[in-house]
Amino acid sequence: MEQLYIFMLIALFFLAVTDLVVGVSNDAVNFLNSAVGSNAATLRTILVIASIGVAVGAIFSSGLMEVARKGIFDPGQFFFDEIMIIFIAVMITDILLLDLFNSLALPTSTTVxxxxxxxGAAVAVSTIKIIQANGSFADIGNYINGAKATEIILGILLSVGIxxxxxxxxxxxxxxxxxxxxEKRMKWVGGLFGGLAISAITFFILIKGIKGISVIPDSFLTVVNENxxxxxxxxxxxxxxxSQIIVSMTPFSLFKIIILIGTFALALAFAGNDLVNFIGVPIAAYQSYELWHASYEATGVLxxxxxxxxxxxKVETPAYLLVVAGIVMVVTLWLSKKARSVMYTEINLARSGEGSEKFEPNFLSRIIVRASVNLNGAxxxxxxxxxxEVIADNFSKPVEKRAKSSEEPAFDMVRAAVNLMVASILISIATNMKLPLSTTYVSFMVAMGTSLADKAWGRESAVYRVAGVFNVIGGWFVTAIVAFTAAAIFATMIYFGKVYALVALLLLAAVLIIRSFVVYRKAEKEKKAIAKIDRSSLITINELISESSDNISKVIGGVNNIYTGTIDNLGLQDLKKLKKYKKKLSVLEEDVDELKGDIFYFIKSLDESSxxxxxxYILILDYLQDMVQSIGYISKNSYSHVNNNHRNLKFNQIRDLKRIDKRLQELFDRIKADFEQKSFENIQDxxxxxxxxxDEVSALIEKQVARIRxxxxxxxxTKLYFSxxxxxxxxIRGTVNLLSLFSEFHTNYSRISK
Structure with a gap:
């Protein structure tokens, strides 16, 4: 009997470490995005400052651990075995949910x-107990701390708007x-802003935060509270x-100092407020085991x-557990690539200026942007x-002669300082009120609010950015629903399935986490393999030719693969595989559409006004799009024909198509190989x-006309075959036009460059 709970504690320990890793990967965005997005310092320096903040904040978090023990449910209504079921179901759910969002590169709320x-887990176990006791569901209020849960949930929701x-x-x-x-106004307003920002951050983080440290004497805390x-x-x-001395008499940037202090403060607030989300449940489980085991040895209670x-x-959290948790968080901060992916998603939504957009516009984003435009006019x-005029002068940005370099900040230091100052203060207030406020909600919504006020969302980008905000917020609501449901299901399975269900769920979690890691690594390798020239930097004609040849090679390879797969599986009437190639077509269409969407930035960055x-470049992309449209008709019509259960093409028709496919495949393979190797001598052949x-395809068309008669x-x-x-x-025509254009341009440029 005792061995089962030791096994559960060991499982919870490993789950806690894993949860810390996936949790920090998700939440690092909260305190890194402002410093990284503004280029206030090197990434290494920013990570050092954030690591110190995380390590110190971990010590501050002991007071919040009670949320996991008694914040949501009344532990007195549950027996030890039931409490352990709730805790382990929660941890399995948490890891799977957070890892899913990290893999999608979307921030979600660990608090939610x-x-x-x-x-969810407490409601599930409570419901089972009520049913077994033939009670009424109205008794659920005896088990669940409804007032506290409602307070937490409302606080989280209100934090979005606030x-x-x-x-x-x-x-x-x-x-x-x-x-x-x-920079021009720093000498006369820098002292005021610096004093306000640094004193606010220091007061709410470094002074009020010390309440969580047990070694601080009560007399000192009393003096602080009274003054x-x-x-x-x-x-x-x-x-x-x-601050005034710094801006007047030293070469140091006051905003950089504020941003680095704010990064430290927000990292500290994150660890102090959110550590409970990662290790609060395992620590509560360990403390529960200690309480039961002491009683078991004394009285033999089951x-x-x-x-x-x-x-x-009041149950004191062991300090060494907080120290270990802090170390794991710091190591994850340095090593997690998923943390960087989530961070750049938020930076992308908050950046100034235009660029490639991650999210597609939706109905709500269009309505809100249209309403905002009308309100602005009013x-x-x-x-x-x-x-x-006064407002316009202060909000007018310097004219940029060229597109931004990739090294340019996504936004300036004024906005970064405000992001950190406001977010750290709001989170610290909630922390000191013992409310586990969502740091993700606060930091993300502060960043979105400052972006809007800063006019970072122009008419060209607003509909995409607003859609991105809705996607992230929608993800939070999905988090709540999925978290509640999954935890309830897992708790029910463990309650009835005992150790067998527990082992099965732990294996499932391990398999899914490993699979997620493998898929992520594979996706990262694919991204590196198809990395393109940075279109925001200067591009030479040689780079233009190289970029174009890479695009041609990639599209030709995709078209070749889809054409062969479609013709082969059309003859076999294999609907499943035809659908697979139809999905590949969608990816190819998105790639070409993205290239065309970047035409403005590419041309603007050419180092010659040629x-x-x-x-x-425009014509190359146009011919590539024509080719993709042609293969799109072939793939979609073939899929539709088989999906509608029409008769298969005749043997002679399939044979003729396969012969064309074989010839086309050989030619496409030669094109792909030549363009990959940047060898263009054989283009005319x-x-x-x-x-x-x-000519052969034209002959087949005439042959089909004769068949019809x-x-x-x-x-x-007949309709399918002709199409x-x-x-x-x-x-084929599109390919010929593409090759002819490329050959002519390359020949002319080679002649001129000599």
């Missing part, structure tokens, strides 16, 4: 997940104060004077008879023109062979 997992609003308001006034030429406003005023004066009333009292009619080079193949009886087959031949002709 842990709260709803505890709620964080967004406060972030937008503070950023608007900050920009009005500094403008985008903030809060005096301390705050003194800090403002001291840090204000120091796990199914030992009520957990004592868990509701406000312009009300606000005096003089005031509009109309011919720009025209060449390939063009001649394509023209010969074009003599033996053909199926209109559907395949005609689109094949278009595909």
């Amino acid at each position: 997940s842990i709260v709803f997992e505890l709620l 964080a967004f609003t406060v972030g937008a308001v503070v950023q608007w006034f900050s920009r009005l104060l500094f403008s985008f030429q903030f 809060q406003w005096l301390i705050l005023l003194g800090s403002f004066i001291i840090f204000g004077l120091m 796990p199914s008879e030992f009520a957990m009333d004592s868990l509701a009292g 406000l312009k009619m009300i606000v005096p023109s003089k005031m509009q 109309v011919a080079a720009s025209k060449f 390939i063009i001649d062979e394509h023209n010969t193949l074009l 003599s033996t053909e009886t199926s209109p559907k087959n 395949l031949l005609l689109e094949t002709k278009d595909l």
